[in-house]
Amino acid sequence: MTTHDTTETTESAVDPSEEGIDWQTKLRYFLNSDFVRSSPYWGIPFIIMGIAVYGGIGYNLAISFTDYAGIARPSFSSLDLEMYRRALADESFRAAAFQNFVLLVGFTSISLGLGLFLAVLLDYGIRYKETIQTIYLLPMALSFVVTAQLWLWMYSPGNGVLNIFVTALGFDSIDWLGDPRIALAAVIFALVWQFSGYAMVVFLAGLQSLPDDQFEAAKVDGASTTKTYVRIIVPQLKQASVGAAVVLMLFALKAFDFLYAITGNYRPPNGTDILATLMVREAFQYGQWAYGAAIATMLLLLSLAVIAPYLIFQHRQGSL
Amino acid sequence: MSQSTSDTNIDVASVVEDVNLRRIGHYTIVILFLGFFLLPLITGIMTALKTSTAVANTLPFMPPLGDGFTLANLEYAFNRLSYAFVNSLLMAIPATIINVLLASMAAFGLTMVRWRGQMGILVLFLIGIFVPYQAVLVPLARFWNNIFPIADMLEPVFSVVPLIQGYHSALVPLIITHVAYGIPICMLLFRSYYQSLPNSLVEAAKIDGASITKIYRRIILPISKPMFGVVFIYQFTQIYNEFLFSFTLVTSANSSEAPITLIIPTIGTSTSGIDFGIRMAAAFLAALPTIILYVAFAEQFAKGLETESA
Secondary structure, three states, X not given: OHHHHHHHHHHHHHOOXXXXXXXXXXXXXXXXXXXXXXXXXXXXXXXXXXXXXXXXXXXXXXXXXXXXXXXXXXXXXXXXXXXXXXXXHOHHHHHHHHHHHHHHHHHHHHHHHHHHHHHHHHHOOOOOHHHHHHHHHHHHHOOHHHHHHHHHHHOOOOOOHHHHHHHHOOOOOOOOOOOOOOHHHHHHHXXXXXXXXXXXXXXXXXXXXXXXHHHHHHHHXXXXXXXXXXXXXXHHHHHHHHHHHHHHHHHHHOOHHHHHHHHOOOOOOOOOOOHHHHHHHHHHHOOOHHHHHHHHHHHHHHHHHHHXXXXXXXXXXXXX | OOOOOHHHHOOHHHHHHHHHHHHHHHHHHHHHHHHHHHHHHHHHXXXXXXXXXXXXXXXXXXXXXXXXXXXXXXXXXXXXXHHHHHHHHHHHHHHHHHHHHHHHHHHHHHHOOOOOOHHHHHHHHXXXXXXXXXXXXXXXXXXXXXXXXXXXXXXXXXXXXXOOOHHHHHHHHHHHHHHXXXXXXXXXXXXXXXXXXXXXXXXXXXXXXXXXXXXXXXXXXXXXXXXXXXXXXXXXXXXXXXXXXXHHHOOOOOOOOOXXXXXXXXXXXXXXXXXXXXXXXXXXXXXXXHHHHHHHHHHHHHHHHHHHHO
């Protein structure tokens, strides 16, 4: 950051904003500036990304104000908030929003907790650490679609592994994905299986960047290992936790793939409908384009609510 | 932070006993978690190798024995998926290459060169990472189907080009879409790497009078080779594994241009339910390329970290 400041001052020293310099010199300065010279590098990707992301969002917003449905063309002559009103009054929308929230918070916090536990477990002087770490992280390499198939089989009411365990312990077998009361928990569990390894890696990197002498000092003071971790090491992982949490929430927002792939159908298991699945179902199955666009806009607002504090936090830390 | 050596200083006998008990407990937990992470994978692979009677009658995670063993599931899945596998690669490889190049350029322009207002552009890129794809799905479908149907336009061209089929033109909008939405995250990966480079590198070249293009080609490109590998593998896995865009832009899982992820959720389904032998075989085959990449990548990543910390 310090280097940044110095370059800015040197730039402003050359900056031809003083009076008495004609416009041709100004133009030459401008064309020779780093801004113009570097613009092909960031400009081309920026235009491609900008059209796709911000153009897409804008178009989506515009569609959400219309009554666009079916195979007709969207008409932008009368724009209103009708679709948003309809969504907020809709029972299935409210259920999806609530389940979305539970999924986001539940999945992120459990993955973070388990990831931290695994990181400390492996950090604490263990053999074959690299191999174990690779295996813990292996589910990350799989797609949502594949993970969904693996867990569909694990949760199978017939001969699934989980029910074999449950019946071996003397309980009745459970229809994990068929029971609306536990289906969401089952989905969260499967997603935690896939992504807690990621949180572990982030925390491990954070742990390894801490200096060794803190541990030694705590030991001299007579603190136990557990105490050292809880009191001294973990509080220093704040930065790592925030980064990991944001990426995990990002995965949670993409849970559509997982939910679709479980049933192979627009409708996920009962009790696990989230905004993403609701939106795709309304738009692409029923042709309710405007209604789907309105739900999508609200989903976007939800993720912006997650990301804005993170960006501000990063900016305050000076690490943006 | 291994602290096994400093333990021995205190009271050797009691510590050894304590450490042994603790070690056993410690390793037990580690092994339990190995089971937790491996069990669904082992179950899937074992099921893929079993006949349907064996799937119904044996423990799902036990290996198939005698009559229960079959390669028919894998064979069926392979025949059903081979063309889709080609589609996935035809989509993922070009998309990843373009993506990585553009992202590296963007990160260079926003990190190694300083100019006022770049923070604003950077924030717009960063927000792009976090936009849920649902928020652009309706426009995307309308754009590629109604406004600019590039797939239909290119189909006659693609059908005369050797080695590819006319229907592969449907992958072009997918490639462009993946490139556009993949740029922000890849840009961030490159950016964090470029930020770790010493600033004097660029400053010195600038004082020598090197142009920005020269700095990028002669200094930044060669130095970021390991990062290109890392980002390439990351983004290839993302695109190969992606489902939503393919689902939206490809007509159905039965069309000949369907990528592999599109077919997995319905394969092996019949009126009598899901044939898990076939389903697991298909899932395993679909996951194989990324698993292979991941195992190779784990080593390469370690090397990249070593060179970085050196």
